[in-house]
Amino acid sequence: MGNLVSKLSLSRRDLLLLLAFGAAVLLMPLWLSPFGAAYPDLLQKFVIYAIFAVGFNLLFGLTGYLSFGHAAFLGAGSYAAVWSFKLLSMDALPALIFAVAISGIFALVIGYLSLRRSGIYFSILTLAFAQMSYNLAYSVLTPITNGETGLQLALDDPRVLDRALGPQPEGLPVPHLLGLELTGYTGFFFCALVLILAFYITVKIFSSPFGLMLRAIKSNQNRMGYMGFDTKPYALTVFVISGMFAGLAGALLAITDPLAGAERMQWTASGEVVLMTILGGVGTLVGPALGAVVIKYFENIFSAFNDQILSNAFAFVPEGLRETVVAIVGKFVGEGWHLTLGLIFVLVVVFLPGGIMEGIRRIMSLFRRAQRPAKGAPARIQPAE
Amino acid sequence: MSTTERNVVLHVDDVHKNYGGLHALSDIDLEIEEGKTHAIIGPNGAGKSTLLNVIVGRIPPSKGAVVFDGQVLTGKKPHEINQLGVARVFQTPEIFPELSVLQNVMVPAFAKRDGAFKVHMMRLLDSEAGIREEAEHLLADVGLHERRDTHAGALSRGDKRRMELAMCLIQHPRLLLLDEPTAGMSRHDTNTTIELLKKIKARGMTKIIIEHDMHVVFSLADRISVLAGGRVIVEGLPDEVRGNPKVQEAYLGGAH
Ligand SMILES: Nc1ncnc2c1ncn2[C@@H]1O[C@H](COP(=O)(O)OP(=O)(O)O)[C@@H](O)[C@H]1O
Numbered sequence: 001m002g003n004l005v006s007k008l009s010l011s012r013r014d015l016l017l018l019l020a021f022g023a024a025v026l027l028m029p030l031w032l033s034p035f036g037a038a039y040p041d042l043l044q045k046f047v048i049y050a051i052f053a054v055g056f057n058l059l060f061g062l063t064g065y066l067s068f069g070h071a072a073f074l075g076a077g078s079y080a081a082v083w084s085f086k087l088l089s090m091d092a093l094p095a096l097i098f099a100v101a102i103s104g105i106f107a108l109v110i111g112y113l114s115l116r117r118s119g120i121y122f123s124i125l126t127l128a129f130a131q132m133s134y135n136l137a138y139s140v141l142t143p144i145t146n147g148e149t150g151l152q153l154a155l156d157d158p159r160v161l162d163r164a165l166g167p168q169p170e171g172l173p174v175p176h177l178l179g180l181e182l183t184g185y186t187g188f189f190f191c192a193l194v195l196i197l198a199f200y201i202t203v204k205i206f207s208s209p210f211g212l213m214l215r216a217i218k219s220n221q222n223r224m225g226y227m228g229f230d231t232k233p234y235a236l237t238v239f240v241i242s243g244m245f246a247g248l249a250g251a252l253l254a255i256t257d258p259l260a261g262a263e264r265m266q267w268t269a270s271g272e273v274v275l276m277t278i279l280g281g282v283g284t285l286v287g288p289a290l291g292a293v294v295i296k297y298f299e300n301i302f303s304a305f306n307d308q309i310l311s312n313a314f315a316f317v318p319e320g321l322r323e324t325v326v327a328i329v330g331k332f333v334g335e336g337w338h339l340t341l342g343l344i345f346v347l348v349v350v351f352l353p354g355g356i357m358e359g360i361r362r363i364m365s366l367f368r369r370a371q372r373p374a375k376g377a378p379a380r381i382q383p384a385e
Numbered sequence: 386m387s388t389t390e391r392n393v394v395l396h397v398d399d400v401h402k403n404y405g406g407l408h409a410l411s412d413i414d415l416e417i418e419e420g421k422t423h424a425i426i427g428p429n430g431a432g433k434s435t436l437l438n439v440i441v442g443r444i445p446p447s448k449g450a451v452v453f454d455g456q457v458l459t460g461k462k463p464h465e466i467n468q469l470g471v472a473r474v475f476q477t478p479e480i481f482p483e484l485s486v487l488q489n490v491m492v493p494a495f496a497k498r499d500g501a502f503k504v505h506m507m508r509l510l511d512s513e514a515g516i517r518e519e520a521e522h523l524l525a526d527v528g529l530h531e532r533r534d535t536h537a538g539a540l541s542r543g544d545k546r547r548m549e550l551a552m553c554l555i556q557h558p559r560l561l562l563l564d565e566p567t568a569g570m571s572r573h574d575t576n577t578t579i580e581l582l583k584k585i586k587a588r589g590m591t592k593i594i595i596e597h598d599m600h601v602v603f604s605l606a607d608r609i610s611v612l613a614g615g616r617v618i619v620e621g622l623p624d625e626v627r628g629n630p631k632v633q634e635a636y637l638g639g640a641h
Pocket residue numbers: 404407409427428429430431432433434435436
């Protein structure tokens with residue numbers, strides 16, 4: 001027992017980080033309200049995509065293997081959760097367990113095949129498998145995915161566990177946790193707790209010998225061989241863990257909105273998690289979660305704009321010119337929000353390759369330098385890697 | 386040379402390696418005794434590194450086989466060969482530049498412990514089981530203890546070599562292969578390394594060492610093979626090799 005406790009414990013530094021992270025997540029409704037983002041639907045998205053990105057970073061950040069197909073596991077998690085609602089119970093726990101198991105098995109198969117190659121070939125293989133899954137969801141697999149309509153709950157779903165426990169209420173049921181309905185802020189706090197748990201696992205992996213080995217794979221895979229290390233099974237293990245995180249996120253999407261569609265598996269969704277991770281800071285603990293929040297926030301704001309809102313915003317521009325301005329700006333908002341996303345991404349990669357976390361580090365070191373101005377240390381133009 | 390009274394741990398048996406028409410290695414036969422230090426010397430391009438590459442499984446020989454302690458190494462993967470107890474320092478340092486010096490030395494110890502994948506994730510998740518202490522100890526031995534938190538990529542070439550030596554030693558290999566371990570080191574560091582290698586020898590580790598610095602070779606070697614043009618031209622005790630006219634000739638570029 002004491003042994004188990006010591007296995008699960010964190011170093012002092014990691015514990016403080018976990019506590020700070022947990023507090024920041026749970027207090028999101030407070031500190032995000034000045035940004036107009038403090039409503040449950042959006043907050044849920046923040047934490048769910050943070051789980052997705054944190055898990056993606058376990059693979060990409062630690063081993064350097066860049067998967068371009070991670071949305072496939074997210075989608076699989078969503079489908080599995082909705083099926084759990086339909087067949088078993090509206091309770092969230094079976095849905096989560098089922099989704100993590102299915103996406104884990106799915107990741108095992110795709111990872112086993114893709115990890116036979118490295119570098120760009122690995123990326124292309126993952127992309128190809130994800131696109132195949134996406135297409136299959138619309139064709140052969142429609143009995144499971146319900147094709148373009150998406151998989152939904154129905155009044156006559158079996159829900160064997162729920163029905164065995166008693167009569168069912170009228171109308172479509174709502175996902176719950178041991179009777180507690182997971183809607184609104186309850187839904188958000190549930191997702192937030194899952195994120196904190198996922199973050200704890202991540203911290204644990206980062207600080208363990210296992211994490212060190214994964215980093216060594218990224219640094220010099222060849223050398224690992226000459227020291228007796230068979231890298232493949234370790235890379236596959238973290239690929240599966242990472243796929244399970246994606247499945248977990250997919251299940252939470254279904255729990256907060258019991259519906260699953262194949263568009264969640266599309267390559268744009270896979271690309272988005274790459275962007276979140278790089279924007280926040282590859283290989284850092286907090287960065288990917290931060291990147292997820294930033295991207296989902298801007299997506300929410302920019303995609304809500306339409307020409308009407310823009311016309312009002314540019315009311316000060318004289319008539320005639322206004323149409324042109326609105327037409328140009330309009331390309332970057334609403335449906336065109338991906339254009340803005342692309343721009344943000346280019347700017348970050350060019351000017352801040354370490355992402356937001358590197359930006360924060362630079363600002364902190366500026367402050368530290370400002371506190372000791374007498375030291376005539378030469379300004380560093382290139383940051384150390 | 387009878388094998389009976391000698392305890393031969395490594396056999397290189399009629400190994401050939403051709404690159405297209407180039408015979409990088411021809412007819413190589415070597416027997417290395419347990420606990421001994423065997424030096425391989427010879428001019429540049431003689432095939433010394435190629436021979437080590439064949440032993441550790443980095444390149445397959447065109448013909449012939451390598452047998453270590455009764456096991457055929459030829460055809461095995463590098464990680465399998467290492468797991469049998471063969472470690473190597475490379476001619477160009479092969480390290481983990483993004484990790485700290487201490488981490489560089491810890492990784493091979495974890496690799497030895499857990500490299501053959503078994504499902505013991507929990508062990509990998511927490512226990513360092515004395516490995517950190519041993520790594521620090523070895524870093525002190527090679528004189529890098531003060532630099533243990535530096536990024537390994539920032540070390541000088543000589544320091545990288547010494548670190549790589551520590552990376553090999555922490556695995557407690559039975560056979561250690563060293564490809565020019567003192568190249569790029571100052572005289573002082575070279576002498577420290579010689580002392581360190583002598584200390585390891587006292588622990589009974591078998592070594593093959595490739596070296597240009599004759600001071601190092603004659604300080605350490607029990608036997609010497611001279612390679613030129615991919616062939617062993619002379620093999621014997623240091624004193625036999627020292628005065629051999631063929632060796633002078635090979636170094637003056639007269640081989641083949
Ligand atoms: N991958 C390769 N392809 C072609 N030729 C090679 C290759 N590696 C080594 N050689 C050649 O084999 C010979 C022996 O090289 P090497 O073993 O590195 O010599 P040494 O270590 O004794 O200086 C050289 O002539 C070298 O050019």
